[in-house]
Amino acid sequence: MSIETGLIRTTYGQMAERKWSDLPSDLLSPIANRLGLIELLSFRGVCKDWKSASTTASAEIESLPDHEPWFLVYGSNSECILLSNSGKKYTINIPELNGATCLASNKGWLLMFQEGSMFFFCPFSHAKIDLPRFPHSQVTDHVAAFSSPPISQDCLVAVINRSSETTLELNMLCHGAMVWTNHKGYLPRDAIKIIRGATYHDEEFYFFDNSENLVTFSIDKSWNFFVIIPRPKDKFPGINDLPIGRRMRHFIHMNMKNELGLPENVSISTCGTLVHDRIDKLVLNERIEAAEDSISYQLKGVWIQPRFFQVSPNQSW
Amino acid sequence: MASSSTSVVVSNKEKENKNTKKVTLKSSDGESFEVDESVAMESQTIKHIIEDGCANNEIPLPNVTSGILSRVIEYCKKHKEAAGESEPSVTSYTSNSTTNPLTEWDTEFVKVDQNTLFDLILAANYLDIKGLLDLTCKTVADMMKGKTPQEIRETFHIKNDYTPEEEAEVRKENQWAFE
Numbered sequence: 001m002s003i004e005t006g007l008i009r010t011t012y013g014q015m016a017e018r019k020w021s022d023l024p025s026d027l028l029s030p031i032a033n034r035l036g037l038i039e040l041l042s043f044r045g046v047c048k049d050w051k052s053a054s055t056t057a058s059a060e061i062e063s064l065p066d067h068e069p070w071f072l073v074y075g076s077n078s079e080c081i082l083l084s085n086s087g088k089k090y091t092i093n094i095p096e097l098n099g100a101t102c103l104a105s106n107k108g109w110l111l112m113f114q115e116g117s118m119f120f121f122c123p124f125s126h127a128k129i130d131l132p133r134f135p136h137s138q139v140t141d142h143v144a145a146f147s148s149p150p151i152s153q154d155c156l157v158a159v160i161n162r163s164s165e166t167t168l169e170l171n172m173l174c175h176g177a178m179v180w181t182n183h184k185g186y187l188p189r190d191a192i193k194i195i196r197g198a199t200y201h202d203e204e205f206y207f208f209d210n211s212e213n214l215v216t217f218s219i220d221k222s223w224n225f226f227v228i229i230p231r232p233k234d235k236f237p238g239i240n241d242l243p244i245g246r247r248m249r250h251f252i253h254m255n256m257k258n259e260l261g262l263p264e265n266v267s268i269s270t271c272g273t274l275v276h277d278r279i280d281k282l283v284l285n286e287r288i289e290a291a292e293d294s295i296s297y298q299l300k301g302v303w304i305q306p307r308f309f310q311v312s313p314n315q316s317w
Numbered sequence: 318m319a320s321s322s323t324s325v326v327v328s329n330k331e332k333e334n335k336n337t338k339k340v341t342l343k344s345s346d347g348e349s350f351e352v353d354e355s356v357a358m359e360s361q362t363i364k365h366i367i368e369d370g371c372a373n374n375e376i377p378l379p380n381v382t383s384g385i386l387s388r389v390i391e392y393c394k395k396h397k398e399a400a401g402e403s404e405p406s407v408t409s410y411t412s413n414s415t416t417n418p419l420t421e422w423d424t425e426f427v428k429v430d431q432n433t434l435f436d437l438i439l440a441a442n443y444l445d446i447k448g449l450l451d452l453t454c455k456t457v458a459d460m461m462k463g464k465t466p467q468e469i470r471e472t473f474h475i476k477n478d479y480t481p482e483e484e485a486e487v488r489k490e491n492q493w494a495f496e
Contacts, residue, residue: 018435020473027442030450034458041491045466047478051487082493092493 021049028053036061037124037306059308063107065276069283069303071251072123073260073268074098080123083260084306094123101300103144103159104198105273108307111146111157113139120150122309131317132178134159135171143285145198145205150175151311158205158217160198165189170205170217176317185223187215192225197284199274201243210248210284245281247272250303251288265294271302340367341375342390348383349375352390359393361445380443385436388426392449395422427456431473465495 032043032054040059044051061067068085074097082090100114110121115138118131129150136142144159155175163169168187171180192213199206204218214226228242251257251270262268267290272283283303290296338354342363357376358364366376378386399419417423427434434453441449461469466487470477479487 017474018432020431020435021475023435023438027438027454030454031457034455035461038494039458039461039464041494042461042464042466042469045487045491046469046473047475048483049478050475090493091496 021047025049025053029056032057034061035059037308040308041124055310057308058108058310059306062307063305067305069105069273069275070306071256071260071270071301072304073262073299073301074100074102075297075299081260083256087259089261092123094126096121096126096128097123101139102271102302103139103142104146104157105271105302105304106146106199107149107274108305108309109146109149110302110304111144113142122307123304124306125308125310127309127311127315129311129315129317131157131173132180135180135182136161141194143195143198143207145200145207147200149309150317151309151315156200156219158198158200160195160205160207160215160217162189162195168192168195168207168215183217183221185215185217187223187225196286197246197272197282199244199280199282201280206244206282208246208282208284214242243280244274245277245279247275247281247283249286250283251286251301256301257288262299264291265296266290266299267296268299268301270300273303273305275303342386343375343377344381344383344386345379346383348386350383350386350390352394353397356390356393356397359397359446359448360389361447363444378444381440382436385433385440388429388433388437389440389444389446389449392426393446395419395426396448423452427452466491 028050032040032050033056035043035057037059040054040057043057044054070085071083073081073083074094076099078093078095078098080092080094080097082092084090097112100112102110103113104111108122110123112119112121113134116134116136118134120129120131121127140161142159142161144157146158147156148154153175157173159171159180161169163184166186166188168185170183170185172183173180192207192215193209193211195207195215196210197208204216207215207217212228214228216224216226218224226240229239231241232239247253250272251268257266257268268288270286270288272285275281275283339351340354340357340363342350342352342357344350354367358367363376381389396419427437429437434456437449438453438457441453460472464472467477469475477484
């Protein structure tokens with residue numbers, strides 16, 4: 001390439017070669033801001049100036065509508081498998097995920113739980129924001145959602161689980177708060193089974209099971225319960241449009257076990273994320289069992305937009 | 318009959334004065350380009366010069382050569398035309414051809430050698446033409462697709478100025494992506 005450039009006679013008689021190293025950093029930033037994750041990592045490795053020009057770049061392009069999420073497999077050691085949306089596989093060492101469980105994934109941030117401590121995490125940049133200690137020391141059927149990126153002033157986090165046959169328990173944390181607030185909702189197990197997906201929309205948290213039930217918790221602390229039905233021809237009072245679509249068996253439909261090269265004796269529990277595919281759609285959490293009669297081992301996985309967030313080391317909640 | 322033809326001539330002249338106000342741009346190498354004022358105002362820099370009343374006969378652009386300026390004018394003309402015909406296109410990080418009817422034209426426009434691309438970026442920045450800056454930056458970003466840091470250095474003739482320790486740190490960050 002460098003040999004050819006010298007020989008190209010431009011139409012307008014420009015003979016001198018432009019030095020890309022002369023490009024001012026305020027023009028390098030708009031270039032860095034338009035890079036995907038892999039290209040951004042490459043960009044940062046070129047030279048010192050280019051690295052400093054990329055401090056605000058976070059591969060934002062990966063969170064654009066119609067960009068399908070990637071999938072990250074993690075388990076009991078630090079070696080993780082990453083599958084891009086174009087089918088390319090990578091192995092990454094991410095020690096922070098060792099022994100942790102992802103409760104929510106949104107626009108490149110993961111909400112992680114590890115033995116009572118909670119933190120926001122970006123696995124590609126290793127950016128980490130610790131949260132106040134969670135009131136439970138273990139997670140069982142816990143599912144979570146957060147309203148906006150953790151660095152935003154109005155980030156709200158909600159973690160829901162079933163605390164008894166008749167009640168759901170929600171623990172909520174506001175940006176900057178030091179304690180989780182506890183809210184209980186009367187919702188018997190036959191009304192909503194296991195919650196398989198959570199998201200935030202228009203001042204309300206939405207919690208879906210994997211059939212047709214929906215529970216919402218609004219920021220004014222009121223619970224509501226809905227059944228999702230196909231849209232009827234006529235409008236009835238009490239019927240609202242569901243603003244969020246669902247992808248119920250995305251891992252299975254995408255043949256992910258095969259794509260990842262996972263053996264049959266592996267069971268995997270996945271955490272979904274919100275995607276935009278004409279409308280906002282929530283990829284639900286799934287539990288894929290290992291083939292019968294096999295000694296299986298458990299893996300965890302999460303759908304994630306591949307972002308590269310850079311936060312200062314003393315960034316606190 | 319005679320009076321109606323007189324009134325036709327008058328109204329045509331009015332239309333000329335209103336819609337085709339021209340402005341002259343002068344490149345660094347002394348070439349003059351006459352363009353419609355509305356096209357020139359695709360550049361925020363030129364727009365401010367005109368609005369501040371500082372545009373007399375010619376606007377000198379000492380940072381832009383004639384070769385680059387003629388391309389920039391081509392871009393502005395094409396985009397001004399398109400904006401007139403349809404709803405304004407939203408420039409975003411990716412141009413979706415269903416929202417941007419000029420996607421194909423833009424793609425052809427930036428099929429230039431590296432030197433020209435470099436100069437177009439500088440010109441788009443100096444003249445403050447957002448669409449052109451977005452397009453040229455996106456083009457450079459696309460040139461990095463699938464390249465390792467060393468391959469990017471070779472493409473853009475950049476010297477690696479990392480110390481061995483810094484290099485090791487960076488490699489820790491990105492090695493997984495290039496194994």
